[in-house]
Amino acid sequence: MKVKALLPLLALASSTALAGQCPAWLDVEKRKLHSKDNVNLCQLTADKPVLIVNTASHCGFTGQFEQLEALHDKYAEQGLVVLGFPSNNFFQAADSEAEAAEVCYKNYGVSFTMLTETEVRGSDADPIFVELARQGGAPKWNFYKYLVDADGNLVDYWSSKTSPDDDKIVQKIETLLK
Incomplete structure (x- = not known):
């Protein structure tokens, strides 16, 4: 068999191996x-x-976008992925996606992955947050931070009151990146 003919098979095998390493609850596409x-x-x-962080555009903790972006800037090349999930479960989200995007991207310079508005608690909670609640606890407010290892296991989670650049969070991130 020619090398050209093998390329699609190798790509399929690679993507299948990749999917096998992903926890089922993260095996999704999001906009x-x-x-x-x-x-x-x-x-x-x-x-x-x-x-993973549930965010809001009009919350007393919205300034944490700056520390989240700093973590992303410092650790992305070493492998850390920061995911933001805007939510209106606590009634402090922007009125539109355009406004939420402006808050994140323009006001705070966010470059980490931000996804569309998501339910993070209750009977309509997104499966990602259902799993985080199962492993630890559901968010009780905006800007709950969940650190998950490469195998999809919750390492720890912190409330809104714990800043993303708190030593407790940074030390656990650095331990996972070693």
Whole structure:
């Protein structure tokens, strides 16, 4: 068999192996905030630690976008993935995706992956947050931070009151990146 004929088979085997390393609850596609583009969370997070945060545009903790972006800037090349999930479960979200995008991208310079508005608690909670609640606890407010290891296991989670640049979070991220 010629090499050209093998290329599609090798690509399929590679993507199958990749999908096998992804926890089922992250094996989904989500639309990016204020975009037509989707992101495959399995491909984005495979073999990487992930910091998942439920966000809001009009909350006393919205300034944490700056620290989240700083974590992303510092650790992305080492493998950390930061995922933001805007939510209106606590009634402090922007009125539109365009406004939420402006808050994130323009006001705070966010470059980590932000996804469309998501239910993070209750009977309509997204399966990602159902799993995070099962492993630890459901968010009780905006800007709950969940650190997940490369195998999809919750390492720890923190409330809104814990800043993303708190030593507790940074030390656990650095331990996962070693």
